[in-house]
Structures are given as C-alpha cells and as structure tokens.
Amino acid sequence: MKLYGSQSMVGPLEKVLVKRPKEAFKKQSQINHNWESLGYLVRPDFDAAVNEFSRFLSILESSGTEINFLPKDNRTGLDSIYTHDPVAAVTNYGVILGSMGKNARKEEPQVQEAWYKEAGIPIIGKINYPGTIEGGDVVWLRENMVAIGLTYRTNKEGIKQFQSIVKPHGVEVLPVPMIHWDGPDAVLHLMSIISMLDTDLAVVYERLLPIPFRSQLIDLAINLVNVPDQEYETLGCNVLAVKPRNVLIRNGNPITVERMRLLGCTVHEFFGDHICYPGSGGPTCLTRPICRKY
Numbered sequence: 001m002k003l004y005g006s007q008s009m010v011g012p013l014e015k016v017l018v019k020r021p022k023e024a025f026k027k028q029s030q031i032n033h034n035w036e037s038l039g040y041l042v043r044p045d046f047d048a049a050v051n052e053f054s055r056f057l058s059i060l061e062s063s064g065t066e067i068n069f070l071p072k073d074n075r076t077g078l079d080s081i082y083t084h085d086p087v088a089a090v091t092n093y094g095v096i097l098g099s100m101g102k103n104a105r106k107e108e109p110q111v112q113e114a115w116y117k118e119a120g121i122p123i124i125g126k127i128n129y130p131g132t133i134e135g136g137d138v139v140w141l142r143e144n145m146v147a148i149g150l151t152y153r154t155n156k157e158g159i160k161q162f163q164s165i166v167k168p169h170g171v172e173v174l175p176v177p178m179i180h181w182d183g184p185d186a187v188l189h190l191m192s193i194i195s196m197l198d199t200d201l202a203v204v205y206e207r208l209l210p211i212p213f214r215s216q217l218i219d220l221a222i223n224l225v226n227v228p229d230q231e232y233e234t235l236g237c238n239v240l241a242v243k244p245r246n247v248l249i250r251n252g253n254p255i256t257v258e259r260m261r262l263l264g265c266t267v268h269e270f271f272g273d274h275i276c277y278p279g280s281g282g283p284t285c286l287t288r289p290i291c292r293k294y
Contacts, residue, residue, distance in 0.1 A: 004121045004291050005092040007143045007171070009196035011294030012243040016060065016287045017083050017115070019070040021049040021275065024081035026072065034078055038104055039185055040278040044078075049274040053081075056248075056270045056286065063242040068290065070115055075107040081275065082285040084191075085134040086112045088162055089146070090290055094122035096165055101132040101153030112288075121290070125165035131158035136189030136285060138162075139196065141220060143294065147174045147213065149190025152183075176213045187280045195239035195284060196222075197247055197265055203227060203256065205237045225259050235272070238282025248283045250276045 004015075021044075025031050028046040035043045060067060070083060079085075079102070086108035088098040095116050097109040113123060127133045137149035146166070148159050156175075163173045181188045193208045194217075202217065203225040217224065227236040236253035245265040249257060250272035257267050276282050 002291055003119075004090055004094070006090045006289040006292045007092055007140050007146070008292045008294040009140050010198050010241040010244050011292035013060075013063065013065045013241070013287075013289055013291075014293055015066045015068065015291035016289055017068045017070060017112075018057070018287055019081050019083050020057075021046065021053050021081060023070060023072040024076070025049060025078055031078060035278065038078055038279070039187075040078070041280065042278050044274040044278045052271050052273070052275045053286075056272070056275070056283070059248055059268050059270055060242065060287070063246070065242060068115075068119070070112065073111050076111055077104060079105050079279060080108055080111070082136075082279065082281040083112070083288040084285050085136050087135050087288055088127055088133045088138055088158075089135070089140075089166075090121075090288070091124065091166065091169065091171075093169055094124035096162065097123060097126040098134055099127040099129060099132045099158060101134055101151070101155070125161070127158045127161050131155065131161045133158035133162055134189065135288070136187075136191045139190055139194060141174070141196070141217075141222070142199075144170055145172045145174065147176050147190060147216075150175050150177045151188055151190065153187075153189060174213075174216065176210055178210065179208065181208065191238065191284055192280075193237055195237060195241070195247075197225070197239065197241055197260065197263075198244040201225065201245065201263060201265075203237055203239050203260065205232050207232075223263070225256070225263060227253075228255050231256050235276055235280070235282040238276075238284055240283035240287060250282050 088096040137154040236256040
C-alpha cells in the first residue's frame with residue numbers, strides 16, 4: 001500500500017484521517033459554551049455524538065479503510081471534527097495545507113501539519129494569508145483535473161497559490177465561482193453542491209450548480225444525480241465514496257438514496273444528528289482521505 005496520494009474522490013479509500021468527538025468536542029460544557037458562536041444550527045449532545053461517530057467508523061472499517069486519528073489539541077474547537085477542510089489536498093507528491101476562511105479554525109492547518117510530518121508524509125506547499133482555501137472547496141474530477149470553488153471560504157489568491165503548487169505536476173485547476181446564497185456566515189463549499197460517486201457519476205444540487213461548471217461536468221461525460229429541495233438541508237448532497245459507487249450518506253435522504261441505488265450504487269446510511277447536521281458537515285467533511293487507490 002502506498003503511503004499517501006488522493007487525487008481522486010472515488011478510488012478505493014485505503015487510508016483516512018478523522019477526529020473523534022471526544023477529541024474535538026472534548027466535553028458537553030465545551031459544546032454548551034461554543035456551539036452558538038460557531039454558527040451551529042443546533043446544540044450537539046456529546047454522548048450521542050460519540051455513539052454516532054463510533055457507528056460511522058464501523059462502516060468505514062468494514063470497507064477496508066485504515067483509520068488514523070488526530071489527537072486532542074487545545075488550539076482547536078468543535079469544528080475540528082471536520083478534518084477534511086484544513087488540508088487543501090493530499091496529492092501524489094505530498095500535502096498542500098489549506099488556509100481557513102473561518103477565523104475560528106485558523107489554527108487547524110498547523111495542527112494537522114504536525115500529524116503529517118510525524119507520519120512521514122511530505123508537505124509540498126502551504127496556502128498563505130491573504131490566500132484562503134478550505135478542503136471543502138476542492139473537488140477532483142480527474143487525477144489531473146481539480147475544480148476549486150471560489151467562495152467566502154476560498155478566495156482568488158488561495159486558488160492562485162494552489163495553481164502554482166500543482167502546475168509543475170501537470171494538474172489543471174478549474175476555478176468555480178459560487179453564489180452568495182445565505183451569506184458569509186453560512187457554509188457553502190463547492191462540496192456542498194457536488195459529491196463524486198464514480199469517475200462518470202456525481203450527486204449534485206442543481207439549483208445551486210453554476211451553469212458553466214454544470215456544462216464542464218457534462219462535457220466530461222459525468223452523469224448527474226439531482227438532490228431534491230427537501231433533502232439539501234439534510235445533507236443529501238454530501239456523500240462519501242469509499243470506492244466507485246459504494247458510498248456513505250447521512251440518514252434522512254430517502255429520495256437521493258433511491259436515485260443513487262437505481263444507478264448501481266451501494267449506499268450505506270448512518271445517523272448524523274449530532275455529528276453532521278449541527279455543523280452542516282456530512283461524511284466527506286468528517287474524513288480527510290490520505291490515500292486512495294486509482
């Protein structure tokens with residue numbers, strides 16, 4: 001097994017980095033003190049979150065994925081459960097650290113950097129202020145082609161820095177300007193409106209899909225599974241592929257699940273009322289792929 005490399009959203013997920021609620025949330029009093037200021041939709045219950053995350057990990061483990069854990073760190077808060085965002089990409093050549101657009105998460109890239117260095121995985125670049133990139137805006141369409149959302153969390157300078165890091169490796173970057181939606185305080189990453197299910201299949205929320213980007217997906221012969229309006233807020237568009245057409249989704253999205261199954265997907269549902277919904281982060285947000293086979 002190779003040590004690292006994840007220029008794919010759908011290749012068999014061999015290694016992943018997560019942070020459990022007991023390390024991210026720490027205890028109920030921490031949740032009670034911070035959830036509103038962080039913009040959470042509801043207050044998570046610590047014990048329920050621990051149980052939900054344990055069942056989520058069981059599904060990952062059953063797929064053959066090696067799970068690695070970030071430790072507790074006083075520089076980070078509740079949001080650090082969403083390990084995908086602090087790293088812009090784990091390329092075939094090493095890690096590109098992100099720069100967080102959410103001020104409360106500024107320290108998270110440095111915390112993850114320490115873990116990667118200890119694991120022997122090289123850091124090939126960092127997005128430096130005033131540039132910002134969060135991992136939730138980075139979607140690999142092909143091994144040599146990546147789309148990056150231009151959002152309130154990821155800016156032009158961040159994308160420019162990312163391009164300069166990956167250009168020598170032959171990677172094409174497609175900037176995708178996003179809309180205002182619910183404003184700067186809301187979470188609207190590119191991955192909020194698209195999840196790759198296979199190299200030729202993606203689940204999308206078409207009402208928020210920019211027209212030029214939708215045309216690019218069609219030109220790439222990527223078929224689209226549309227999430228209905230009533231399942232967007234329940235994270236129906238946030239789907240993690242552990243291998244092509246074998247995916248995880250938060251429970252409560254039956255129409256999206258059925259549409260994926262009709263196209264040959266094996267779908268695993270899990271409860272996420274306390275680890276997903278409060279912070280608007282689904283299974284892709286809870287996981288930072290370190291290594292995929294492709």
